Amino acid sequence: MPEPRPSRPLRVAVQMDPIEGVAIHADSTFAMMLEAQARGHALWVYQVQHMSLREGRGDPGAPRLHRLTARARTVQVERTVGAHARLGEAAVLDLASMDVVLMRQDPPFDMAYITATHMLEHIHPHTLVVNDPAAVRDAPEKLLVTHFPELMPPTLVSWDVQAIRAFRAEHRDIIIKPLFGNGGAGVFRIRDGDENFSSLLEMVFATSREPLMVQRYEPAVRAGDKRIILIDGHPVGAINRVPAEGEARSNMHVGGVAQRVSLTARDHAICRRIGPHLAARGLIFVGIDVIGDWLTEINVTSPTGLQEIDRFDGINSAGLLWDCIEERLAARRAAGGEAGPETISAPS
Numbered sequence: 001m002p003e004p005r006p007s008r009p010l011r012v013a014v015q016m017d018p019i020e021g022v023a024i025h026a027d028s029t030f031a032m033m034l035e036a037q038a039r040g041h042a043l044w045v046y047q048v049q050h051m052s053l054r055e056g057r058g059d060p061g062a063p064r065l066h067r068l069t070a071r072a073r074t075v076q077v078e079r080t081v082g083a084h085a086r087l088g089e090a091a092v093l094d095l096a097s098m099d100v101v102l103m104r105q106d107p108p109f110d111m112a113y114i115t116a117t118h119m120l121e122h123i124h125p126h127t128l129v130v131n132d133p134a135a136v137r138d139a140p141e142k143l144l145v146t147h148f149p150e151l152m153p154p155t156l157v158s159w160d161v162q163a164i165r166a167f168r169a170e171h172r173d174i175i176i177k178p179l180f181g182n183g184g185a186g187v188f189r190i191r192d193g194d195e196n197f198s199s200l201l202e203m204v205f206a207t208s209r210e211p212l213m214v215q216r217y218e219p220a221v222r223a224g225d226k227r228i229i230l231i232d233g234h235p236v237g238a239i240n241r242v243p244a245e246g247e248a249r250s251n252m253h254v255g256g257v258a259q260r261v262s263l264t265a266r267d268h269a270i271c272r273r274i275g276p277h278l279a280a281r282g283l284i285f286v287g288i289d290v291i292g293d294w295l296t297e298i299n300v301t302s303p304t305g306l307q308e309i310d311r312f313d314g315i316n317s318a319g320l321l322w323d324c325i326e327e328r329l330a331a332r333r334a335a336g337g338e339a340g341p342e343t344i345s346a347p348s
Contacts, residue, residue, distance in 0.1 A: 010041040010099040010329070013072060015116070017105055019045050024084045028306040028318075029104040033077045035318035044093055045085075046072035048105050048116045051095075066122045068095045096123045100325060102130050106302050107182040109140055113301070125282075128328060132282025136300050139283065142179050142213045144298045147277075151270055151295040154216040161201055164214055168197065173217040176200065179210050182301075184256075189217055220292030226261055227305045229317060230286045232324045233275030236317050237309035238263055260312035266293050274298065284328075285321055 014033060022030050033043055050071040074088035095101055103120065107113060117133035124133055145152060156167045157179065168174050172192035181187070186204075190197050204212060224240035240261035263271075267290060274295075278286050287303030289296045306317045 009039075010036070010326075011044075011097065012036050012041050012100045012102065013044045013046065013070065013093065013095055013098045014075075014102045015046060015048055015051075015070075015105055015120075016102075018047065019075065019077075019085045019087075022084070024079055024081060026304075026307055028304045029102070029302070030077065030084070031306045031310070031318040032102065032104075032321060033075070034079065035316070035322050037077055039322060043075050043077070044072040044098075045075045045087070046070040046093070048112065051116065051119055053119045053122065068119055068122050069093060070095055095120075096127055098123075098127050099329060100128050100130060103133060103136065104302050107180070109180040109182070109301060125332075128325065128332070130284050130325060131286075131300055132284075135281040135283050139281070139298070139300050140180060141297050141299045141301065142177065144300065145295055148274055148295060151273060152215075153218055153291070153294040153296065156214040157211050158214070159205070159211045161205070164201065164212065167214050171216040175215045175217050176204075177213045177215070178204075178208070179213050191217075215296065218291045218294060218296075223292075224259065224261065225256070225296075226267065226290040228263065228267060228271065228288050228290060229303065229305055229309060230271060230275060230278060230288065231317075231321050232284050233271075233277075233279030235263060235268070235271045235275075236320050237313050237315060238267070239305050239308045239312060258308045258312075266290075270295050284324055 014029065016029050019030075024030050037043060052069050053066055055066055069092050071090050072093040073090050076086045077084060078086075101120065101123070103116070105113070105116075114137055117137040120129050120133035123129065143157070146155065146157065149155075154167075154171060156163060158164055158167075164176075168190065174190050176188045176190060178186040188200060190200070201212075221243065224242045226238050226240050228238040229236050238261050240259040241256040242259055243256055270288070270290060274288070278298075278300075283300050285303055287299040287305055289299070306321075309315065309317050
C-alpha cells in the first residue's frame with residue numbers, strides 16, 4: 001500500500017541559481033518545482049549568496065542555537081516560455097521553518113558550495129535538506145566513485161606529473177578532468193603521441209592547486225554516455241548522451257544529444273551495488289554516469305536529466321522524487337518530528 005500524502009501542504013525552499021534563467025523544457029529543478037506546486041506545496045526560491053547564519057534567540061541561560069535565514073521570494077511556476085515564474089517580494093525567511101530545502105545550485109564544487117553545506121547542517125534533518133548537506137560535502141562526484149573501484153575504468157587522481165605520465169604511458173589514450181569541474185568544462189582527451197600533453201599539465205597546475213582525475217579513454221563513449229537517475233538508491237530511468245561529431249565530451253552543455261536508452265544487466269548490477277550506500281547517506285536524488293560497462297561519476301550536487309527521461313519513457317520522475325520526499329517526512333512525523341519556528345518575515 002502506498003504511503004499517504006502529507007496531511008498539509010509542505011513549505012519548500014529551493015536554493016538555486018536565478019530562476020529567471022532556467023531552460024523550462026530541460027531544467028530538472030523546474031520540473032521538481034512544477035510537481036511540488038501541483039501537489040499543493042508552497043514554494044520559495046533564494047540564491048546561496050542570500051543566506052545568513054547567526055546565533056538565535058533563546059531563554060536566558062539556555063543554549064543559543066544558530067539561526068539560518070535566507071532573503072527569499074515566494075514563487076509560482078508555469079510552463080510558459082518567458083513567463084515561467086511569478087515572484088513575490090523578497091523577505092527574510094527562517095529556513096528552519098521549511099519542511100524541505102532543495103539544494104539545487106549548480107557547481108563548481110568550491111569553498112562557497114562547501115560553506116553552504118555547513119550552514120544547511122544547522123537545520124537538517126529537522127528540515128529535510130535534499131540531498132543531505134553533509135553527505136554532499138563528503139561525496140565530491142569524481143571522488144565518491146573511487147569507493148567502488150571494481151565498477152570503474154582505470155583511474156588516477158593525482159598532483160604528481162610523473163604519476164600522470166606513467167598512467168598515460170600505460171593506457172596511451174586518456175581523459176583528463178578537473179576534479180571539481182562540471183558540465184564537461186576543462187575535460188581533455190589526450191591521444192597517444194599528442195604533443196600538447198606537457199603543456200596542458202603545466203597550464204593546469206599553474207592555475208590550480210587541485211589534483212587531476214585521469215581515466216583510460218573508453219571508445220564506448222562514441223555510442224553514448226549513459227546518465228542513470230536513482231531516487232533513494234533505486235534506478236528510475238536513463239538517457240543516453242551521444243557526443244557531437246568531433247567532440248570527446250558527451251555533456252549536453254557542449255552539444256551532446258540525448259537519446260532514449262534502456263538499462264542493461266550491467267547497469268542494474270551497478271545500481272544494486274551503489275544504491276544502498278547512497279540511500280543510507282541521505283543522497284535521495286543522484287545521477288550516475290556509465291560508459292559501456294564502467295561507472296565514471298556519481299553526481300550528487302545538482303543532478304539533471306529528469307525532463308529528458310520523462311519524454312522518452314512517459315513517466316513522471318519528479319513525481320517519484322516527491323513521493324520519496326513525502327514518505328520520509330511522513331515517517332519523521334510518525335516518529336514525533338514536526339516543522340520548526342515561523343518565518344521572521346514571510347514573503348507575501
